[in-house]
Amino acid sequence: MPVQSVVRCETYDQTAVNEAVARHFEALDVRGLLHPGVRVLIKPNLVAGRRPETAATTHPALVRAAALWLRERGVEHIALADSPGGLYALSALEPIYSVTGMKALGDVVSLNRDTGFQKRACPAGFENTSFNLINPVCEADLIINIAKLKTHAMTRLSAGVKNLFGCVPGLQKPELHYRHPDIEGFSEMLAELARLVSPQVTLLDAIDCMEGDGPTGGTVRHLGLTLASRDVFAQDWFAAGLVGIEPDSVGMLVKAKARGWFDPEAIELVGDEPVRAEPPFRLPQTASVDFTGSLPAFLRAPARKVMGRLLKPLPKVDPKKCVGCGRCAESCPPHIIVIENRKAKFTAKGCISCFCCQEMCPAHAISVKRIFGGRMRG
Template sequence: MTTPEIVASAYDQALLTRQVGDLLDRHLPKAPSAGEEVLIKPNLLLAAPPDKAILTHPLVVRATAAWVLDRGARPLIADSPAVGSVAKIWRMGGFEDALKGMDVEVRGFETAAPVDIGAPFGTIGLAQEALETSMVINLPKFKTHAMMTLTLGVKNLFGCVVGFEKPRWHARAGIQREQFAKLLVGIAEAVRPTVTLVDAVTGLEGQGPGKSGTPRPMGFLVAGSHVHEVDATCAHMAGLAPETLPTLAAALASGLLTDMPPLPVPEAVFKDFKLPTQSPVTFGPSFLKHLIRKHMVQRPVVNPAACQKCNHCLSYCPVDAISETPEAVAFDLETCIRCYCCVEVCPHAALEAVDTRLGTWLQKGKRLVDRVL
């Protein structure tokens, strides 16, 4: 197991080819055999150009595929997008041009194989390629996430859940961030990526991980063989203690992450990194939780002027809490579990998670009390 490494970088093809190759040489236990299939798992959330910083940058994917090809192995680039086909994302995301002429296979995950990820979830179907390929190169994007705070190596592997099984597992995990984080960690442990290399050259801050986020120049690659340690390193870069990130808290509770050696984290670069606005999904005494969630917890809100009524959010909602009206989509807040999948998949940046008026007042009051005490 290797110590995570942070390397200053830029979106330059020659530079990335050299840097990604060096990082893979240092952090993989061995090179792939000639003819061996190697799974490359980028973030292919939805169709967006590279400058939106929603997807793993095509030049990072190209450099990874080139390293695999140089060793005589066969790169398979695959994901299960939230919205749209892999073919459309490949074209609009700049991958088609960046990898033109390279002997790579590109496809969406379609076949799931059962695997037991432990209590309380039991058996889950994950992409067969992710479970059966001996080398998995995990290529997440450094992004904020409305529910999980950041989407990094562990969250990227949720893309190994095939198609519309993802919203079903959102529903099963329920309204607790901690429960969903535990699910994500279980999936990551089942896939066990051989190496994780985070594209943090340009990240996404604010209300990510989709088109409501804001691109943020950062200038780094982060790599390591232990996905939780890589995520912890990225959390430090965003100014977070690891235990405050739900997926890392779940990994710590499971004994999958222990004290890390000190790293030269370039914290100054990220002192003003904008995290998503969040409030607890549930809190307070159990007999008041229904009223608290209804009147005090963040809720998804639509901008009718931006809504194109494409119904991506409606079809993806795990609990059918969204309906169509003549003006825009509408939310049943009694049914909504606050997973913010709708915000994530909206291709028009028409949705965001916002605090209620009462919730905003209480958050301000809490910050004032914290300062006084």
């Protein structure tokens, strides 16, 4: 039975966060996972170089709290690693560590500077045969996945499961988008990746979350919560419901549930009374209205196909905001973006609506267009 720990925490004051994390770790018996010489990896969300107050990345106060708790129990090997969007190179990691506040944690964790990776085979029965994973993930005995609770342009929810996409090195992430261009296949891939990595603990930073055009272009939404579970899928299912995103609309969770990897009915709540987001979180502009539920069952699939083409969200660049940095082009899986005269241009058909370009744009220059509009709440 997956235990879902809920602890209210209104601020990033370090003492308050330390207490919250200690309560979670006691509730989940993290002490029982420790042994002499244990190598711990803390996997935060460092999607891009954004300051902690933008709520795009895991707040460093949670990482410090987890590391301090482990150190107090004698753990010496504590690494912090993520592969953000874009290049997985030291020259890209260093500024991200600085801007996100991780560099200041060098006294309690070892910031990863090894940009190597290893191929890990998937178990029999997986659609994906293997994944390349960054070295610290392969070398850890215990993975503590410290994710940010956000909306996401493609997957709707970014929390524990989506955070593990950062275990895949650098520009191999757009390659996976390209290999799984539709949300069905991409969701299956994310679920299998999470199952392969299997973090022993997932801690969610839901003090200040992101709503709207997440994972990087949305707005801050205060929730005042921290959440934790030993089961990453159950954790995300619970978190989605809290913020008004229908869990059954989050493909990666639906896939995991269908494979029997968790049972949402079995979640046991411990800790504080959870606070539901009211009103529900604003979804990304990419979220479409699906009105086919009112049609007879045999008409739903063809209707979705036709309407999918009309409602398909596509990126649109605002040339006034674009600074020509090229990060969108670097991360575009089908390589349909070029930089001309210091402006991004979409040069060809073939957009898979992954919105990696929007995610990586530091200037918020990319919005969403479609032939027929429509947005939906959870």
